[in-house]
Amino acid sequence: MSALLNSLTEAELALVRETEPDRLAMLDEDDLVELHTRIRRARTKYVGLYRREASAKVAEYGGRGKSRPKNQRNAAKAEVFEEALARVSRSLSVAARRSATELKAERIAAARAERNTTPPRTTRPKAAPAKAQRASTRPDSPALRKRHASTRAVGARRQVRKDSK
Structure with missing residues (x-):
């Protein structure tokens, strides 16, 4: 794994480092959504590269699976970004759940504050x-x-x- 991380470009490595738990804890929900989008794009890029290169070698090797050893780097990079995406997704779900709970508590508090607390007027009922x-x-x-x-x-x-x- 460390050999693969060393083969990443600086930008890719910086993107993967942003998914470390300490850094994820500092991000709010909007920042996590933005990071999730960037990592998903990187993952999609390497998945696409792997598939395109493997499909181009189908004629030579007889199948995309047989050409996998020749295309291992793109597959491994896609896997690195897939793991990073999973970490960000988990953090994003926790942040979204926390945000929803806070919003619900605020709405309930506002509804309680707006509730009519004056006693009802006492009037005699009309004859039925x-x-x-x-x-x-x-x-x-x-x-x-x-x-x-x-x-x-x-x-x-x-x-x-x-x-x-």
């Missing part, structure tokens, strides 16, 4: 129609209690789904 009054005089019917419980349970499940996101 005769049919509605009859239904309200029988609140202990089992069917009505079951329907109310079901409605409350549906609302509670919906709230749990919202809160867990």
Whole structure:
């Protein structure tokens, strides 16, 4: 591995060094996205070079796999950048998750601050129609209690789904 790192150009080596854990820890989410893009381009470059050179040698060697030993450097460089890309991807996912958690906490705090905390006004209810009054005089019917419980349970499940996101 060190022999391959020594064969990288200065720019490529600098790009790989940017993926060291100490340096990744100092980057914010936007910087990680930019680094991810640059490393992905370098990886794609060497994967493409490997495939093009290998396909050009198919006639000579009889297959792209058989020409691999002659094209080992491009394949190894592609692998180095693939590993670097994996490191940056992991850091980026951690940063994105952290950012999403912070944003969610800010939104919840803002929603709580905006919540109406004044007590409701007490007004006398208007007289209900005769049919509605009859239904309200029988609140202990089992069917009505079951329907109310079901409605409350549906609302509670919906709230749990919202809160867990």
